Amino acid sequence: MRKLVFFLLLVIAVLPMQAKEDVTLTAEAPDVVVSGDQFRLTFTVNTQKGKDFLAPSISGFDVLMGPSRSQQSSTQIINGKVSSSSAITYTYILMAGKEGTYTIPAASIEVDGKKIFSNALTIKVLPPDQAAGNQQSRQGGNASSSRGQIAGSKISDKDLFITATAAKTTVYEQEAILLTYKVYTLVNLRQLYGKMPDLKGFHTQEIELPQQKTFSLEHYNGRNYNTTIWSQYVLFPQQTGKLEIPSITFEGIVAQQTISDDPFDAFFNGGGYIEVKKKIVTPKVVINVKPLPAKPDNFSGGVGEFTMSSSINAKEVKTNDAVTIKLTIKGAGNMKLLSSPEVKFPEDFEVYDPKVNNNFEVSRAGLSGTQTIEYLAIPRHAGDFTIPPVEFTYFDLKSRSYKTLKTEEYRLKVAKGKGNADQVIADFTNKENVKVLGQDVRFIKLGDTRLSPKGEVFFGTTGYWLGYIIPFIVFVALVIFFRKQAAENANVAKVKTKKANKVATKRMKLAGKLLADNKKNEFYDEVLKALWGYISDKLSIPVSQLSKDNIEAELTRYGVSDEITKTFINALNECEFARYAPGNESEAMDKVYATSVEAISKMENSIKH
Structure with missing residues (x-):
């Protein structure tokens, strides 16, 4: 009796939840298959009330089996909350035919007198792999690895390689370039290690990609590779001419299958795997950077x-x-x-x-x-x-x-x-107002007191005349000082030059706080602003018109020694490239901070106007 009551209560609780759920018909199949491959096409409706399923017209594929109908249902009780799900799945087994891109239209099913339609699918069919004797992976568009290799097999540069592709190879200065590193593999690639190279002449921003890589099939040079985009960067060229993106050396970990001498172990366990390291070198990329047309003043x-x-x-x-x-x-x-x-x-x-x-x-x-x-x-x-x-x-x-x-x-x-x-x-x-405290009570005067005889007159004494002369001298000095100050302030370039060190010091203090907070990207941006802003004010040249080449020429013209010029340029280079260099980030940031402070200090003591 108790079991019956419990069952009735469970049905009453589940039915309203099922009624509230939106009914959907979902079509699923691989995105990419190879000609001759067999794969599954499924249509799933999330209710068991469906009837009159109508399959779409399937062209470009041979229907080997289907539709086969299956039902699924489940009920869960977690912390007193009841949840249930049920579904009907219609499955087809298809074989891919001629290469090309095909569309499978929507299917339909009737639920409670209402027709529900599925999503349409687009499937790309690749030609067969041209390499004779190689069995291709049948994992379709969701493949996560390629064919296995026997232990001891050589991994060639055609079995595993990485391409470096720039979306544009001819750009203007400061124009964004998308740089993509893409992995192509025919082997069971388990891990891959590699870092961005030291890019001279570029400001670099990395695009965040999922840590868990998803591989898909792609036909390339007659072979069907499993591919994935490993990393992408947006580059902003900071100087004109031909700039080179150097090669990266990656280290791949490939799993190779070991064959057991024991036939029973080989049959039941399939043998084991060993991991083999493979060096992968990406190609260089050359970018042709054109200068911007004559820049307007503003x-x-x-x-x-x-x-x-x-x-x-x-x-x-x-x-x-x-x-x-x-x-x-x-x-x-x-x-x-x-x-x-x-x-x-x-x-x-x-x-x-x-x-x-x-x-x-x-x-x-x-x-x-x-x-x-x-x-x-x-x-x-x-x-x-x-x-x-x-x-x-x-x-x-x-x-x-x-x-x-x-x-x-x-x-x-x-x-x-x-x-x-x-x-x-x-x-x-973010500053506090200055508060002035009242001073209405004076302290009692202590110490020695000088008394003057009654009737003594101040007029005509030395102090009397000094009271006229000293203010007059101070007035003349102030007039000369303020006239000189006004003349200097009229020269905007000179004012910027004088304040360059103060502005740079203020920015470096902020960089020091960012260093203490270990905010890497903000720290490097602030140090770069300090260095470029300082030299811009010192040379009276806008930041947008500065480059490392004309900085060297201008500093030479101002009489700065080659050693100090080199120190300043090295500080710029270290700041631009340290964020991508391998090693201890904290040590790199400390070194950049110390180098930048030293460069500004030496420049302040050496530059002549």
Whole structure:
């Protein structure tokens, strides 16, 4: 009786769950097969209420068997929760015919008076392997390994190799290139080891691929190989001319079958396996990098496709209120190497350094995503002001020309008032306001006191005349100093040159924090910004127009010794390539940091203006 009650309760609990489940008809088959191969084609409906199954018209394949009908059902009770599933599967055994690409249309079945359709399938049929006597793998598009080898067999370069392919071999400077390393194997490849080479002249970003590799069949040079894309990188060439991507030496671990001398052991156990190492060398790839056409003065350094939008927090404010303009640059290209556009605020606005927020992801077109830049300014006087349009100039790869994006013009009305931007500034700069404590109680004066005779007059004394002379001398000195300072500030290049070391030091401090936090990619990016920004300010040349070649020429012209120039160039090279070098990452980052600090210090003491 108890068993009957339990069974009824179980059926009552399961039926509502089955009713809620969406009914689907799913078709499954290998993506790739070889001519002459037999494979399964299945249609599965996730209910047992289906009837009137109608198979599609199958062309390009011989139907050896089917449809055979099978039913499956299961029930689970976990922590008091009941779940069940049931299905009907219709199976065909097909044989692939002539090579080509074929489509199997949707099948249909009726469930509760409603027709349900399956998905269509596309199957590629490869020609037979041309190598006589070799038995091809019959694992279809989901093959995970190739044919086995007898222990002691030689693994040739045609049995296992890796190709290195660049999507484009002729590009412009800073144009993204997709580099693909693809494995081709006819043997039972178990493991593969290899690292990205040291790429000189490129900024490199790796595309994240699944750790668990999936192999598929591909007909290549008359053979049917199991293939998989091992790794992919997006490269941004940093200099012009012919750049070489060097070979990589991979080490593959191949399983070979051992044959037992005991016939019974060989029959029942099939023998064992031994692992054999195989060196695989990828081919070199040469990229021809063309220079960009003559760069306009306002070139941002961007190469790709971009859009820009802007917004302002308010058009009517009071004096001392915060005015924030937000620029959003969206697109694909060398996003990390863009220079922030300049917003020209009115002269009497107090302007803060912009805040940049990057949201990038690596794609086959380069770095894609958005860069959001916030500009903060405080109006100190009332009046009507105009903030002109912001311009962003980049090189468009489709039209092969420079394009300039412009935002709208903003007209700002500033009224007199007691606006307060303290909170906005604190959020923007992450600094605390200075607090002044009241000093209404004075301490009792202690120590010796000098008394003056009554009637003594200060007029005409030495102290009296010094009270006139000293302020006059100080006034003249200040006038001379400020006039000299104004003249120097008028020379923007000279101001940048003087502040170059301060800006570089600030960036290196941030790099030091990233080093301590072991944030590898952010650390290398910040050190590169410090080095390129420092030399750009020192030489008064925009970063977008700098290269390692013209840096050497300019430093020689400024009288810097070859040794110091070489130290600085080596610092750039170490920073660009250390992130991909094998070994201890922490030691590499420490070395890059020390080398960069030393290079900037030596340059600061040597460069002459």
